[in-house]
Amino acid sequence: SNKTFKYTILIGLFVPMVLFILGAYNGVMQTLYRAGVLHEDSFGGINYYQGLTMHGVINAIILTTFFAVIFGHVTMGHYLKKQPPKWSYLGSIILMVFGSLLDVVLMAMGRAQALYTFYAPLKNSPFFYLGTSLLIVGSWLAFFGWIVIYREWRQENPDKKMPIAVLGTFVNFTMWFVASLPVAYESLVILMPWSAGWISDINVPLTRMLFWMFGHPLVYFWLLPAYIAFYTVLPKVSGGKLYSGNAARLAFLLFLILSTPVGVHHQFSEPVLGQDTKLWVTVLTFGVSIPSFMTAFTVGASLEYAGRKNGARGLLGWMGRLPWFLSKNYLFGYFICGLLLFIFGGLSGIVNASYSLNQMVHNTGWVPGHFHMTVAGPVLLVILGMSIYMYSKVAGKPIKMLSVVTIVPYVWMVGVALLSHGLMAGGLMGEPRRTNLGLSYTDPSSDMFNKHWVPTTTVTMIGGILMGTAALLYFIAFFSTALSKQTEASEIVLPESEELHEEKRIGILHNMRPWIAVSIMLTMITYVPSLINVFKYSKPVENKFDATSPVNEMKDATTKNAATTIMNVEDEKV
Ligand code: HAS
Ligand code: HEM
Numbered sequence: 042s043n044k045t046f047k048y049t050i051l052i053g054l055f056v057p058m059v060l061f062i063l064g065a066y067n068g069v070m071q072t073l074y075r076a077g078v079l080h081e082d083s084f085g086g087i088n089y090y091q092g093l094t095m096h097g098v099i100n101a102i103i104l105t106t107f108f109a110v111i112f113g114h115v116t117m118g119h120y121l122k123k124q125p126p127k128w129s130y131l132g133s134i135i136l137m138v139f140g141s142l143l144d145v146v147l148m149a150m151g152r153a154q155a156l157y158t159f160y161a162p163l164k165n166s167p168f169f170y171l172g173t174s175l176l177i178v179g180s181w182l183a184f185f186g187w188i189v190i191y192r193e194w195r196q197e198n199p200d201k202k203m204p205i206a207v208l209g210t211f212v213n214f215t216m217w218f219v220a221s222l223p224v225a226y227e228s229l230v231i232l233m234p235w236s237a238g239w240i241s242d243i244n245v246p247l248t249r250m251l252f253w254m255f256g257h258p259l260v261y262f263w264l265l266p267a268y269i270a271f272y273t274v275l276p277k278v279s280g281g282k283l284y285s286g287n288a289a290r291l292a293f294l295l296f297l298i299l300s301t302p303v304g305v306h307h308q309f310s311e312p313v314l315g316q317d318t319k320l321w322v323t324v325l326t327f328g329v330s331i332p333s334f335m336t337a338f339t340v341g342a343s344l345e346y347a348g349r350k351n352g353a354r355g356l357l358g359w360m361g362r363l364p365w366f367l368s369k370n371y372l373f374g375y376f377i378c379g380l381l382l383f384i385f386g387g388l389s390g391i392v393n394a395s396y397s398l399n400q401m402v403h404n405t406g407w408v409p410g411h412f413h414m415t416v417a418g419p420v421l422l423v424i425l426g427m428s429i430y431m432y433s434k435v436a437g438k439p440i441k442m443l444s445v446v447t448i449v450p451y452v453w454m455v456g457v458a459l460l461s462h463g464l465m466a467g468g469l470m471g472e473p474r475r476t477n478l479g480l481s482y483t484d485p486s487s488d489m490f491n492k493h494w495v496p497t498t499t500v501t502m503i504g505g506i507l508m509g510t511a512a513l514l515y516f517i518a519f520f521s522t523a524l525s526k527q528t529e530a531s532e533i534v535l536p537e538s539e540e541l542h543e544e545k546r547i548g549i550l551h552n553m554r555p556w557i558a559v560s561i562m563l564t565m566i567t568y569v570p571s572l573i574n575v576f577k578y579s580k581p582v583e584n585k586f587d588a589t590s591p592v593n594e595m596k597d598a599t600t601k602n603a604a605t606t607i608m609n610v611e612d613e614k615v
Contacts, residue, residue, distance in 0.1 A: 046114070046124045047435050047531060049134045051523075053111040054432045056138055057104045058519055060145060064099035065512040067092040072460065072505030075406075076498040077483025089477040090154045097157030098148060101416055103141045105263045106176055108424045109217075110137065110183045112266050113210045115431050117187050118533035120204040121194040129186025133179045140175030143168060156475070160227070160252040161245045162586035167237040170228040177221050184214040203551055205289050206273045206535070212293045213265040215553065216300050219560075220258035227251035235584075242581035246313045250575055253304035254568065261300040261329075263416050265293070267379065267423040271340050274427075275376045276538035279363050281347025286540040288339045290550040292332035297553065298560040299329035302567040309399045313578040318570050319396055325563065326394035333387055340380065346541060368447040371440075372536070375426025378454035379419030385458075386414030389465065404475075406497075407468025410461040417457055417508070422450050429519050437531035441521040445514050453511035459504030467497030 070092050073079045082088055087095070110133060118124055147153040147169050155163035159170070191207065227248050234240050272289040276282050283289065305322040308314055348359025363377065364370040389411040392398050402408060433440045440446055464472075472478070472494050481489040483498055549555065 043124065045127065046118075046130055047533070049130050050111055050114055050435050050533070051432065052138070053107050053114070053134055054428050055523060056141070057099075057107040058428065058516070060099045060141065061104050061512075062516060063145070064096055064104065065509060067096035068100070069505050069509040071096060072498075072502040074477050074479040075483065076502035077479045077485075077495070078502065079479045080484050080486075082477070082480065088151070088154075090156070091148065091151055093475065094154045094156050095145075095148045098144060098153075100421075101157055101263070102173070103144070103176065104424065105416070105420065106180050107137060107141075108428065109213065109262060109266050110180050111431065112269070112427060113183060113187060113214070115435070115533055115535060116206045116210050116269070117190060119535045119537070120207050121190055123190040123194060125183065125186030125190055129182050129189070133182035133186070136175045136179030136182065140172040140177075140179060143172035143175070147172065158252060158256060159232070160248040161232065161235070161243050162584050164236050164584075165232075167233045170233045170236070174225060174228050177225065180214075181218060181221070184218065187211070187214075202286075202546060204273075205283075205286055205293075206269050208290055208551075209265055209269040209272070209293045211553065212297045213262060213269075215557065216258050216265075216297055217262045220255045220262070220301055223251040224255035227255075241583050243584055244575070244579055244581040245584075246311060246579045247575050249308065249311065250304075250314070250568075250571055253307045254301070255304070256307060257304040258300040260412075260416065261296055263420045265296060267419045268292070268336060270423045270427060271336065271376060271380070271419075273538050274372065274536045275340065276343040276347065277536040278370045278372045278376070279344055279347040280351050280370075281343055281538075282541040283538045284339050284342035284346060284541050285544065286542075287544050287547060287550055288335055292335045292339070294550065294553070294556045295332040295335075296329070297556045298563060299325060299332070301560055302563040303329055305567060305571060306394050306399075309396055310403050313574050314571055315574050318567060318574075322567060323394055323396040325567070327391070330387065330391055330394075333383075337384070337387075343538075343541075344377075366447060366451075368443045371443065371447040372426045372430060374447055374450040375422040376419075378450040379422035382414045382418030382422075382454055382457055385461070386411060386418050389414065389461075402468055404473060405468035406464035406472040406474050406501075409474050410464030410468055413457050413461050413464070418454075422453065425453075425515055426450070429515075429522060432519070432523055434532055434534055436523065437527040437529040438522055438525050439528060440518070441525060442518040446518045449511050449515045449518075452514070453508055456504045456507030456509075456511055460501050460508060461504070463497045463499070463501030463504060467494055467501070470494065470497070472497060 067087070070079075070084060070087075073084075074089060083091075114125065114130065124130070144153065147166050152166035153159075153169035155165045155169075159165055159173070187210065191211070231243065231248055231251075235243050272283055276284075303322055303326045305314060305318055306326045309319050344363060345359045348362040351359075351362040351364075353359040353362035364373045365377070366374065389407070393402060393408065393411060429440060429446060432438070464474075468474075470493055472482075476482075478484075478494065478498060481487050482491045482494055484490060
């Protein structure tokens with residue numbers, strides 16, 4: 042019934058937010074290890090890689106997937122005025138909650154610490170792969186339910202345009218569905234039997250390739266809900282209209298063709314893949330930046346329109362006439378702070394994508410610097426803003442501590458800017474990612490100590506503490522709201538922006554099929570040669586990888602990072 046559906050939405054917002062407390066905590070701990078405030082292998086019963094795995098899996102896989110599904114439910118409820126069939130939303134939430142809790146328990150027990158990019162040779166408990174698969178299959182069920190109600194809606198409304206938010210959601214879940222096939226194969230057919238001990242040999246590059254075939258569309262699966270909010274909610278809350286609906290539709294459809302074939306850009310250093318494929322993927326990755334450049338333009342134009350409508354004059358006056366810090370329009374702050382961060386998140390992504398420049402930044406702090414301005418920027422800020430909005434509307438509970446809720450995104454933005462600046466500046470000096478620097482490079486008593494990395498890791502830590510503070514404030518407001526008494530009618534609604542121009546209905550922007558066909562073609566062009574190479578140059582072998590801390594092996598001064606040596610030589614010259 043209506044009530045069960047609403048409870049599903051509330052559970053789907055509440056559960057991941059509780060888990061996010063653990064996710065955020067482990068993020069702050071990362072910055073303390075990096076800055077050498079901690080010189081330990083573990084803290085509070087959680088070891089370094091266990092904490093890093095919890096951080097990545099909870100924040101980037103669990104929280105984001107729940108949000109995409111729940112935002113999708115509310116979008117369908119608002120635009121189609123329908124709710125999905127019970128088997129779909131109930132089945133979906135049960136699988137997702139069960140799968141996530143299974144993963145969290147295993148991570149807490151130390152049975153899963155192979156990081157959120159869970160490819161071989163690192164190994165988790167077989168149940169981790171099961172848990173993650175349940176989470177993913179749960180999200181599919183929600184999608185299948187939306188297809189059912191969309192078909193009904195289409196029959197009842199044969200002449201209406203498909204609402205932009207609905208198109209965005211369908212594009213996103215189509216891409217997600219296609220992308221989860223390789224990871225399902227990797228998890229269920231390769232990794233699970235291997236970690237259960239049923240097979241002993243494993244083709245490591247194959248698991249990496251299958252993971253990234255999923256892993257890159259994954260980042261756009263995180264991003265597109267935020268884009269849906271920027272196109273369909275932001276113009277309304279900033280006091281204007283969406284500049285062009287057709288441009289928005291085109292941007293979503295371009296993601297559909299370009300997201301899946303670019304996963305190889307995470308593998309520029311993978312020896313078994315060919316240089317021709319890598320170059321081709323650089324070009325495609327520049328291509329997938331185009332819909333984001335278009336978004337910058339369309340959303341920027343919509344903001345300018347809003348500013349002018351709010352009374353702005355001159356060339357840049359519109360920027361001042363936007364509802365900054367206005368608690369009535371608190372969502373604006375979440376969106377604009379995300380957008381501002383994303384300018385730099387996007388630019389750093391283009392650096393990563395450039396095949397030759399990638400050699401400089403790969404596996405350094407630069408990479409987490411890049412992605413905290415994307416996934417912990419626009420993506421997370423839209424998750425936070427829209428989660429409290431949807432919770433408050435669906436539960437019929439007015440938001441508590443509204444002024445705190447209004448300030449949070451600005452504190453978070455400054456925090457991310459500092460965190461990412463520190464990581465990227467350090468990254469350009471060779472600071473590695475995924476390394477407990479506190480046991481080595483930022484421990485003055487270690488012979489690997491590198492004083493050049495102290496200022497950068499300190500800036501990272503200050504940023505991390507600010508982010509942690511913003512998260513804490515948000516949690517207090519969110520849970521005070523969620524645990525308060527219902528005082529208003531419960532409703533499934535979203536702020537809905539109008540389009541500025543009455544635009545022509547362009548057929549190709551309303552039909553996903555040709556775009557899916559092009560996507561399959563581009564994916565084949567990338568992945569057929571990649572697969573051939575993987576099987577040509579690598580075969581399943583027994584895994585000899587030893588996952589004990591590499592720091593113990595690196596005490597020998599000759600293995601010091603090359604960058605350290607170069608900088609020390611520079612020092613001597615001075
Ligand atoms: Fe990325 C690595 C390339 C976007 C996430 N990326 C990662 C990893 C993650 C991630 C998690 O090519 C690490 C994975 C791991 O653990 O190893 N990325 C790109 C490119 C883009 C990009 C080209 N990434 C994202 C998004 C993510 C994300 C989005 C999450 C949501 N990324 C890479 C590459 C690597 C990589 C390589 C591998 C690196 C390595 O070596 O390991 C593009 O999609 C970016 C396009 C974006 C733009 C920005 C548009 C700006 C907008 C804001 C406008 C502002 C306005 C406000 C309107 C072109 C839309 C104005 C208002 C005023 C008041 C002024
Ligand atoms: C990794 C800090 C929030 C996603 C990291 C790292 C740091 C960090 C320092 C790098 C670890 C390393 O490679 O040495 C923080 C802090 C946060 C925060 C202080 C705020 C409380 C988030 C959010 C997301 C996120 C909101 C996503 C929604 C990730 C991911 C990794 C990561 C995916 C990579 C994990 C890996 O390498 O396996 N975080 N982060 N973080 N963070 Fe965050």
